[in-house]
Amino acid sequence: MDSGAIRRRLALGVAVLTGAGLMALALPGTAQAAASTCSGREVKKLSFATGSVHVYRSGGYVCALTTPRRAGGRQVMSVTVQARGNRPVTDKGRFSQHAGPVTVHAGHRCVRVGGSVGAVAVTSGWILC
Template identity: 80%
Template sequence: MDSGAIRRRAGLGLAVLTGSGLLALAVPGTAQAADSTCSGREVKSLPFTTGTVHVYKRDGYVCALTTPDQPGRKQFMSVTVQARGNRPVTDKGRFTYHAGPVTVHAGHRCVRVSGAVGSGSVSSGWILC
């Protein structure tokens, strides 16, 4: 193999490593931007002692997610959305940055939203009627 081919391969290897390094730096930033995981506009924010439930609406769909006040460590989180007349949809478990998003088709019906982080929780009652 001549020296030109070696330089080209070394350059390609360096480009791949640089690209993967930049991608690794970009991924944590997108994971922390939890508010962008629901489409639509934020119509309600339900703060509580250990976090906040964000509620979004778009074209008859309601989406919600719970974010902790102190992200970065795994802790119990949950988010639930229920359109009136339907069963609730829940996402719960041990998460680092957010629980959800959970999306339901509500049309023009009221919805009930709840969320929890650790020992704190909130429930909205019927909203967006």
């Protein structure tokens, strides 16, 4: 291969990488959607008529988020996590995808989790003791 062919291939590679980088900057919602979920493994799922609350645990942290049964337009949703002995942490508002995530440091303490979509709600009681 002569030096001109090498330069053309190198220029093509740089152009492809630059285009991929620009696409990542132009579409930040996709990256945010992937980063807005809980880490760890799912340890509990509380289902109710209009949605479900997903509970994740990673180390001493517990994370929860509420998802609607039917995604679409913005609707009133909430998610709450409380480690025993601490105040509850809540995320509530009008969301289209999910409420949360909400993360608390629970250590080895029990947690109480709740969530709602519309007028229907669910609460777990003390779990993960």
